[in-house]
Amino acid sequence: MEDLKNLKRVTQKEIAKRLGISRTTVARAINGSEFIKEETKSKILELASKLNYEKNYIGSSLANQKEKIVHCLVAYSFNEFYTSEIIRGLNTVSKEYSIYNYNLKITATEIHSPDKQIELLKKILKEDDIDGLIITPLNRDVIYDILEPYFNKIKIISIGTRLSEKIAHVGPNHIKQGAMAAGIVSNMLRDDEGLLIIDNGDDKISSGMYLEGFLERIKHTNISILGPILCGNIEDSIYTIKEMCVKYDIKGIYINRYAQEIYDIIDKNILNGKKIVTHGMAGSIKSLIKSGIISFTIMEEVFMEGYDAGKMMFEMIYKNHITNNWKVSDSKVIFFENLSI
Structure with missing residues (x-):
């Protein structure tokens, strides 16, 4: 450690070399990032202190x-x-x-x-x-x-x-996410089992592409597809799901938008025994997965x-x-x- 102490200016690179880690990891520790283990962060900060590392020196031209x-x-x-x-x-x-x-x-x-x-x-x-x-x-x-x-x-x-x-x-690639949902749910359903698809429109961010990817993938299966039925809002979606589940033997449901709101409100007896897939994450989606209503969700980081x-x-x-x-x-x-x- 003495050789480092004698350096005129200590750099993040030198600290990283001494500890056998990447310079990025050192920078994260010094800058207070969440993406580093506490044990690693402590070792880095301890060595930086011993070497009299000056945080402002690295990139000082940028800092000024x-x-x-x-x-x-x-x-x-x-x-x-x-x-x-x-x-x-x-x-x-x-x-x-x-x-x-x-x-x-x-x-x-x-x-x-x-x-x-x-x-x-x-x-x-x-x-x-x-x-x-x-x-x-x-x-x-x-x-x-x-x-x-x-x-x-x-x-x-x-x-x-x-x-x-x-x-x-x-x-994310929203089209791919829709295709992922279709691919997984297709393995949960048998040939000729009914899958209800509800289209609640394009939110201009993701829902239109979710549906595009889902439909492109699901058409290559032998599942009996009902839809996509255009509803456009929560109330009409709930009515349609109830009506379709009475008329047909629905085994799975896919909704490209407002899914969590719909599943929160609808009578859960209608959903029992069905394979249900959605997108995203929220507290209500967690609860619906825990209760077995939602089979799985695809979420982005x-x-x-x-x-x-x-x-x-x-x-x-x-x-x-x-x-x-x-x-x-x-x-x-x-x-x-x-x-x-």
Whole structure:
């Protein structure tokens, strides 16, 4: 350890080398990241203290820059878990990189109010000193037209729903998620058993693509498909499910939107014995999985979407790492057996 003490300036790289870990792990410990074991963090901070490591030295040229402002316009969804986890991911990045004057200004716009998001975006572009924009576009065509003149002026990342192949994106492959749901439920049902499909429309973020992927995959099975039946809202969906379950021997149900609200309200006796699949995660979905009503759900790593988008934006602004890549978020299949209680 003496050889390190005698170094004029101790770096994260030197600490990492001494401990046999990556520099990224050292940086996370020093910046207070959640993504590191407490035992590892303690070892890193102890060694950093012994070596008189100065946190501000690494990247000091970045830390001394003027404040960089990134507006984050995310969607406020019926599924509060989705919104809160996106925001938590963004806030985690903001905290980790606060030393560099990296300021994320987060605003959630109601998912059914795309016009409000458009008005807010216009105001930000007109009035604010903005270095970057992270956005879940609620009206892709209009948002694209507004932002196109700014593609070479500010850094832009879409999140959740891809805005354009010309700019960077973080989010899942919703079509693939729909296909995953169909593939798994098809193995739960026998040939000729009835599967009811309810279409509650496109929320402009994911539900339309969920259904597209589900239908493309399920058509290659011998399951008896009833639907998709267009309902468009919770009340009509409940009525349709009741009616169809009386008329037909339904063994499975798939709903692309409002599923958790529908299953919360509907008479559970109607659902007993049926294979039910949904998307996303929330407290009510957990309860329905525990009770055996929902067979499984497919969820994306929402927290990591926010975190990765914020980190990617940091790289673009401070290191001029320009990309138009799509960072595909991981998807998880959650059954009762792997449900986090």
